[in-house]
Amino acid sequence: MASNAYFAYVFVGAWLGTEKKLTPEDMGLVMTDVLKRVRFFFSMTDMNRTPEKWYRDMKKYEKWYDAGNGEKYPTTWKVHFDEGIHRDGSFYYFSACPICSYLTGKGMGEIMPALCATDPVMFEYQHGKLHREHTIAGGDAACDYWIVGDKIDNPR
Numbered sequence: 001m002a003s004n005a006y007f008a009y010v011f012v013g014a015w016l017g018t019e020k021k022l023t024p025e026d027m028g029l030v031m032t033d034v035l036k037r038v039r040f041f042f043s044m045t046d047m048n049r050t051p052e053k054w055y056r057d058m059k060k061y062e063k064w065y066d067a068g069n070g071e072k073y074p075t076t077w078k079v080h081f082d083e084g085i086h087r088d089g090s091f092y093y094f095s096a097c098p099i100c101s102y103l104t105g106k107g108m109g110e111i112m113p114a115l116c117a118t119d120p121v122m123f124e125y126q127h128g129k130l131h132r133e134h135t136i137a138g139g140d141a142a143c144d145y146w147i148v149g150d151k152i153d154n155p156r
Contacts, residue, residue, distance in 0.1 A: 001061060001077055008099045008115050015111060028114030032121055039125040047089075047128030048149035054126075055090045062092075075101065080142075088155040089128075089148030097136045097143060104137075112137035123147055131155070 011034075015027045022030070035042075045054060062079045070078060078096040085091045100112050116135050123130040129150050134140035148155040 005099055007118075008103075011115070012103065012108065012111055016108075024111045024114045027111060028117050031114065031118050035118060035121050035125070042122050042125035043127075045126040046149075047123070047126050047147060048151045049127075051089060051128075051147075051149060054128075054147065058090065058092060086146055086148075086156060088152050089146060091144070091146045093134075093142040093144040094136070095142050100136045109137070116143070119145075124150070127151070129155075 011027060011031050014030070015022060015024075047054060058079060059081065061077075062081060065076065065078060070076065075098045076096070077094045077098060079092050079094055081090075081092045083091070099115065100109070103109055103112060113135075116137050119132070120130045127150050128147050129152075131146040131148070132144055135143045137143075146155075
C-alpha cells in the first residue's frame, strides 16, 4: 500500500512545483498520462484470469493491519472486507485514507478527487472494472471498491 502513497506524493510534489497553476483536473490528466506509460506494471495482474491473486493480496494487508500494525502505524489504511455483498469480484472498503488525511490536513484536499480518479484507470489496466459509490475525499465515511473482471457482463 505504500506505493499508493508514493505515487500520490510524487504528483502532489509536481503540482506544488507548479505553484498550483495546474488545476487539480489538469493534474488528473497528467497522472492518467503517466499511468498509460507504465501500464505494463499494472497489466501483470489480470482480474479475469486471476482475481483471487488480488483478493489474497488485499486479505494479506488486512491481516497485517489486524496483527497489531494498525496500532503501530495509526495513519495507515484500514481495510474491511464484505464477502456477502456481491457474488462476482471482490468488495472491500477503506475507513481511513492516510493520503486524504495528510493532504487535507495540509490544506491540499482539492487535489484528492484527481488522485482518487486514478483508481479506475489502474484497474482498467488490470483488465478490471471498479464500481465505486463513495470516497473519503468526497466527504464519505469510506472509500468502497467493488472490483470485477472487465469480461464479466452484468456483475452481481
